[in-house]
Amino acid sequence: MRLNDTVSGGLLLALGTVLVIHTRSxxxxxxxxxxxxxxxxxxxxxLALCGLRFLWCGLxxxxxxxxxxxxxVRRPHMVRNFAVVIADLIFYxxxxxxxxxxxxxxxxxxxxxxxxxxxxxxxPVLAVCVTLGMHFAFYTxxxxxxxxxxxxxxxx
Amino acid sequence: MExxxxxxxxxxxPYVLGVVLASALFGLFxxxxxxxxxxxxxxxxxxxxxxxxxxxxxxxxxxxTAMAIFAGDIPGALLRIxxxxxxxxxxxxxxxMTCNGEAEKVLxxxxxFSVVGGLFGVIVLVTTAPALAEVALKFSSFEYFWLVxxxxxxxxxxxxxxxxxxxxxxxFGLLISTVGFxxxxxxxxxxxxxxxxxxxxxxxxxxxxxxxxxxVIRYAVSNDTPLQPIKQGIGRIFQGQWGLMKQYKMPVxxxxxxxxxxxxxxxxxxxxAAWISYGLSKRFSKTPEKFGKGHIxxxxxxxxxxxxxxxxxxxxxxxxxxxxxxxxxxxxxxLYLKGMNPGPTIFIENPQNIYAVFIVFFLANLLMIxxxxxxxxxxxxxxRVPRSVLMPIILLFCVVGxxxxxxxxxxxxxxxxxGLIAYAMEANDFPIAPTILGLVxxxxxxxNFVTSMIKADGHFSAFFARPIAGSLGVxxxxxxxxxxxxxxxxxxxxxxxA
Numbered sequence: 121m122r123l124n125d126t127v128s129g130g131l132l133l134a135l136g137t138v139l140v141i142h143t144r145s146x147x148x149x150x151x152x153x154x155x156x157x158x159x160x161x162x163x164x165x166x167l168a169l170c171g172l173r174f175l176w177c178g179l180x181x182x183x184x185x186x187x188x189x190x191x192x193v194r195r196p197h198m199v200r201n202f203a204v205v206i207a208d209l210i211f212y213x214x215x216x217x218x219x220x221x222x223x224x225x226x227x228x229x230x231x232x233x234x235x236x237x238x239x240x241x242x243x244p245v246l247a248v249c250v251t252l253g254m255h256f257a258f259y260t261x262x263x264x265x266x267x268x269x270x271x272x273x274x275x276x
Numbered sequence: 277m278e279x280x281x282x283x284x285x286x287x288x289x290p291y292v293l294g295v296v297l298a299s300a301l302f303g304l305f306x307x308x309x310x311x312x313x314x315x316x317x318x319x320x321x322x323x324x325x326x327x328x329x330x331x332x333x334x335x336x337x338x339x340x341t342a343m344a345i346f347a348g349d350i351p352g353a354l355l356r357i358x359x360x361x362x363x364x365x366x367x368x369x370x371x372x373m374t375c376n377g378e379a380e381k382v383l384x385x386x387x388x389f390s391v392v393g394g395l396f397g398v399i400v401l402v403t404t405a406p407a408l409a410e411v412a413l414k415f416s417s418f419e420y421f422w423l424v425x426x427x428x429x430x431x432x433x434x435x436x437x438x439x440x441x442x443x444x445x446x447x448f449g450l451l452i453s454t455v456g457f458x459x460x461x462x463x464x465x466x467x468x469x470x471x472x473x474x475x476x477x478x479x480x481x482x483x484x485x486x487x488x489x490x491x492v493i494r495y496a497v498s499n500d501t502p503l504q505p506i507k508q509g510i511g512r513i514f515q516g517q518w519g520l521m522k523q524y525k526m527p528v529x530x531x532x533x534x535x536x537x538x539x540x541x542x543x544x545x546x547x548x549a550a551w552i553s554y555g556l557s558k559r560f561s562k563t564p565e566k567f568g569k570g571h572i573x574x575x576x577x578x579x580x581x582x583x584x585x586x587x588x589x590x591x592x593x594x595x596x597x598x599x600x601x602x603x604x605x606x607x608x609x610x611l612y613l614k615g616m617n618p619g620p621t622i623f624i625e626n627p628q629n630i631y632a633v634f635i636v637f638f639l640a641n642l643l644m645i646x647x648x649x650x651x652x653x654x655x656x657x658x659x660r661v662p663r664s665v666l667m668p669i670i671l672l673f674c675v676v677g678x679x680x681x682x683x684x685x686x687x688x689x690x691x692x693x694x695g696l697i698a699y700a701m702e703a704n705d706f707p708i709a710p711t712i713l714g715l716v717x718x719x720x721x722x723x724n725f726v727t728s729m730i731k732a733d734g735h736f737s738a739f740f741a742r743p744i745a746g747s748l749g750v751x752x753x754x755x756x757x758x759x760x761x762x763x764x765x766x767x768x769x770x771x772x773x774a
Contacts, residue, residue: 122704132444139451149461154729156463159722160454163447170444190703192497201496205671206692209489212675213688225672232668236496250669254676262327264680 121193124184129174136168204235220269221259225251283631286331287639295332296339296636300643303340304651307347308658309666310357311495314344314546314586315602319483320673322610323680330614331632337610338590338633339640341603342394345546345582346648349386350655353379362546362582365554365574372570384513385520385572386579387648389528392521393580394641396532397539397587402634405623408595412620417731418739420596421724422748424717427542427598429755431713437705439759445706449714450721452477458719460726472686479609481678481691482715486708487602488674489695494702495667513652524576527557531577532584539585542592542713545601546582553581587637594618594630598717602709605716 123131139160146157178184192198208231216224229247238246258264268275286292299321306317317340325333348359349370356371358364373382415423432442456476457464467473521528531553538549557577558567567574589600590607597618599605611618616626623630651658678691698708732738740746 121700128704146463146465149463154460154726156459156461156465159459159725160451160465163450163454166447167444167451170440170447173440174444190497198497202493205493205496206696208671209675209688209692213685213692216685228675229668229672232671233665236664236667238662238664246665250672254672258323258676258680262324262680264323264326264676265683266676266679 121190122188124178124186124188125174125181126178126184127186129171129176129178131171132174133168133171136164136166136171139164139167201235204231208232216269217267218269220271221255221266222251222271223269225254279627280631282628283635286628286632287335287635292332292335292636295328295336296639296643299336299340300343300640300647303343304347304647305658306340307344307359308350308651308655309661309663310351310355310359311491311663312666312670313360313487313491314341314348314362315606316488316491316670317341317344318603318606319480319487320670320677322480322483322606323677325610326613326680330611330616330626330629331636333610333614334607334616334629334633335636335640337603337607338636339643342583342586342637342640343644343647343651345586346387346390346394346644347651349390349579350383350652351659353382353386354655355659360547362550364547365550366578369568369571370575372568373572373575376570378570378572380511380513381516381520381572382575383510383652384515384517385576387513387644387652388517388521389531389576389579390583390648391641391644392528393532393535394583394587394644395638396580397536397584398634398637398641400536400584401587401591401637405591405595405630408591409620409623412595413624415620415744416742417724417727418742418745419748421721421728421739422745422752423596424598424721424724426748426752426755427592428710428713428717428721429752430541430544431710433755433758437707441704441706442710445701445708446710446714449711449716450718451714452482452711453715453718454722460723472684477690477715478681478687479606479715480681481687482694483606483609483712484674484678485691485694485696486698486712488670489691490698490702490708492667492671492674493695493699495663510652510655513649520572520576524573527561527573527577528580530556530560531580535581535584536588538581539588539600540591542598542600544585545589545603545709546585549585550578550582553578583641590633590637594622594633595620597720599713602712605712608716 143157143161143164146155146160148155192202208228212224212228226247229250230243233243233246234240255266259266302321303314303317306312307314318337321337321340325336328336344360345362348361348363350359352358352363352367353370353374356367358367363370370382370386373379428446432446433439453476455466455473457467457474458476459465464474534553534556535546535549538544538552539546554574554577557574558564561567561573563571563573585601586603589604592598592600593604593608595618597608599608608618616622616629674691675688678687679685681687701708701711728739740749
């Protein structure tokens with residue numbers, strides 16, 4: 121998704137302006153002129169100025185479409201790949217604490233291998249081996265407390 | 277001298293040497309696979325370094341990146357796909373040489389001159405960093421303020437594309453750095469009531485998202501054509517390299533010096549060093565007409581430049597805490613985690629650790645010769661590993677690595693959000709490096725700005741009152757106004773010509 125200068129300039133200008141207005145609600149530091157709002161307000165001002173610059177460039181090229189979709193958006197299998205990557209990450213974040221690392225990671229990997237076209241007979245082998253390897257590296261060696269979830273009974 | 281011996285004792289233990297060897301192999305693998313970059317390797321290594329002492333943790337990153345930058349040359353020569361962006365500048369030239377039957381020569385030169393450039397950068401790092409630290413000890417908040425601002429300014433102006441996009445990207449990074457209560461007034465800013473945001477965004481999930489997840493997304497939405505390495509065998513790669521060294525003394529030196537300078541500038545890394553160096557090589561060559569037809573000169577010069585840039589990027593990182601490139605931005609985060617706060621005092625408080633880092637750099641560059649030779653010999657097999665298998669594994673690594681920072685699923689969400697932001701930014705030609713520098717340096721910039729303003733009692737003229745601060749301030753302003761001046765000069769010249 122490509123935005124033209126007018127749209128990206130408008131968005132930056134809006135973000136910068138909101139920032140400057142929002143920072144005015146920050147309390148002043150006692151006995152100091154420089155409150156916690158000063159630096160973010162300067163950053164907001166900078167963003168707004170960048171926005172103005174893009175708007176200026178954009179308005180001088182009126183023919184430029186506001187939004188140009190990238191090539192892959194017209195290809196169903198690429199849209200599917202993109203959706204699976206994002207959905208897979210959301211799935212992991214939502215269920216890992218309840219279901220546990222082993223099952224979640226195995227499903228997570230299987231979905232991706234399937235989507236990226238790995239041969240079907242290899243998928244279970246790869247998913248199990250990679251999950252075990254990752255668990256060994258992070259849980260056993262690096263002591264990261266990966267959740268056990270449903271498999272709490274066999275936790276080591 | 278005592279500290280140097282201590283440093284040797286710290287490095288030459290089976291554990292540290294094992295870490296160096298393992299990370300070298302990891303770096304070579306990541307570098308050889310197109311689509312996996314040296315920065316990504318570093319970001320993925322952060323969670324792994326958690327359980328390590330400071331020296332092996334830093335050794336791990338220094339070795340992996342040095343190897344990855346060299347290994348990026350291999351698929352460039354064999355497939356015409358650069359393994360890392362740092363090899364992109366001379367990839368076509370290298371592939372043309374391979375097609376002309378000179379695969380051994382080009383791969384050998386890539387290896388040998390990577391080592392030469394790398395060692396040059398390390399020597400400069402070892403000699404200048406302690407001397408600079410002596411000077412930096414006298415710095416006050418005024419000097420640091422200008423130094424950080426100059427660094428950020430360079431990052432914007434040197435980043436590819438339009439400076440306005442670099443500037444917007446920098447402001448975005450600075451904005452992210454303001455989240456949380458870690459500011460001079462200790463007031464929770466932009467936390468929206470979230471407890472997790474109280475301490476701001478953690479650098480690691482942001483980095484992993486921006487450098488690794490965005491790459492996986494790019495893979496997911498691109499045509500994956502299986503890699504087809506060339507069929508011809510690779511023979512004796514070191515044959516004739518000494519002759520090349522004697523023939524191209526000046527280009528090697530020029531590439532190493534230029535790479536070192538570019539690397540030390542904040543925000544510019546090995547890839548920009550290689551591009552500039554390749555351009556200069558063609559410009560100063562006695563045979564510029566041979567460039568593009570399979571000529572080794574540019575490859576030698578820019579191959580040396582990208583590896584020398586890698587080491588010199590550590591100079592500002594160690595001495596001032598200002599990263600020279602995206603890789604050292606991650607390293608600075610790790611240094612803080614390990615209690616080795618970067619800055620001039622690190623040379624006084626932890627000299628043995630700093631010397632140990634220097635030794636590791638030499639070791640990594642020397643180790644590159646046998647391991648690089650091995651990597652070239654096995655390249656055809658490594659390149660056969662399908663990316664459809666690698667990318668899901670990397671994505672799981674991203675998830676677990678982000679989780680490992682705080683053992684919280686929230687950071688996985690942060691990684692996802694920043695991965696999407698980075699993808700959208702790159703699709704719209706906004707460079708990523710200024711955002712990362714803004715995020716890393718935002719806190720330092722604000723802290724030094726507020727401290728200086730309080731000291732100066734609100735008078736901005738105090739920012740120019742000390743000699744070094746004044747010079748840095750003038751330099752920063754000159755860089756800011758250079759586009760206006762250049763525009764005016766060009767218009768004047770055009771008017772005169774008309």
